[in-house]
Structures are given as C-alpha cells and as structure tokens.
Amino acid sequence: TQLLEQSPQFLSIQEGENLTVYCNSSSVFSSLQWYRQEPGEGPVLLVTVVTGGEVKKLKRLTFQFGDARKDSSLHITAAQPGDTGLYLCAGAQAVTGNQFYFGTGTSLTVIP
C-alpha cells in the first residue's frame, strides 16, 4: 500500500480540455510537492505547498493543498500537448520526522 495514492493513474485528453489530478493520503504532511517527468528524464519540481488550504498558480497549473494537509490536487486549464508527462506528488510526512514519499503517479497524454 502506497502512502500517497494518485488518481487517475492514466489520463488521455484532447488539447484545450481541463483536467484535475488528485493526490490522497490518510497521513498528514508537513509539505507537499508536485513534479513532472518526461520520458527518459528525471522528475522536475513544479511547486511546493506547505500551508493547509494553500493555493498556488503556475501559468495554467493550479495546485491546492488540502485544509487538513492530507491531500492535494493539480488542475490544468486548457491542456496543451507540451503538458504530456508523468505527474508525481510527493510529501514530507509529519509523524516520521519529515520522511519524504512519492505518490504513485499520473500519466497524462494530451492529444493535439
């Protein structure tokens, strides 16, 4: 059982559509990060959120940290083919002294 479960696991959408990816846990996190990984490359950090209820925007990407700091979401508006990739959430678990765990990943394909 993974500490951070992401849904959906796979997502294929048309260019211009909106989408939301979810990252859920039963554990509380001190901070939560989102990464994007392209084929053949390592993950690249997109954002870090540390406060319950925090919302951060990065151009067409909106990240939200749940009020209880147990979950997070990534919303992409008007998806583009360049958004294609594997999206990973990751968090520092509060109860274990901020041990860091990655989520199961969401593979996004945006079709032109």
Add this chain to the structure above:
Amino acid sequence: NAGVTQTPKFRVLKTGQSMTLLCAQDMNHEYMYWYRQDPGMGLRLIHYSVGEGTTAKGEVPDGYNVSRLKKQNFLLGLESAAPSQTSVYFCASGLGQMGLKNTEAFFGQGTRLTVV
C-alpha cells in the same frame, strides 16, 4: 551545466552479477539520494546521504549498498543482482532535506537496469 549525471544510462545484468551505478553532481549539494522507479509505484528511496562520509537506509534498502567517499559522488552497488532489481534508478541531490520549503532536489536522467 552538468547538474546531476548518472552512469551508465542502460545496463543488462545476469542474475548474480554485481555492478556499481555512479552519480555525480557539480552543485556542491550536501544531500544525495538513490531512488528506484517501478510502474504504478512512483519513486521509492533506496539509500541517502546527508554529507560526505555518511549514508542511511531508505524505504527499500535490501540488496543495495552505497558509498559517499567524495561530496560530489554517490555510488549505488548491487552485490548479487536479482530480477526483482530490474528497474529505473534515479539519483538526486539537494542543498537540504528533500521536501522542505525552498529546498529543490535535482534529478539525474536515470539508469535503466534489466536483470535477466
């Protein structure tokens, strides 16, 4: 800008063989990490180091050993490879503990290892 460099990029091993994966970073980072990535499981931490000469176990350390003799290098060893160690291995480095605010970790391009 080399960043984090992993060698080799691909390798096929026979069961029982040994090998060492090398990670080199040129950013003067204290923290270095080795992860493995398997489908549907995200990245799992194998071992990490908080500075030259130090190493610690992560989530899935069995079957692996590491060494950090120089600050810029972090080596991952497989003494007797098993098919269950078929995976993509990623090295990462950062100034501070991964996940903390204002601390970004930088990843290498990965090593795809197949054990037959």
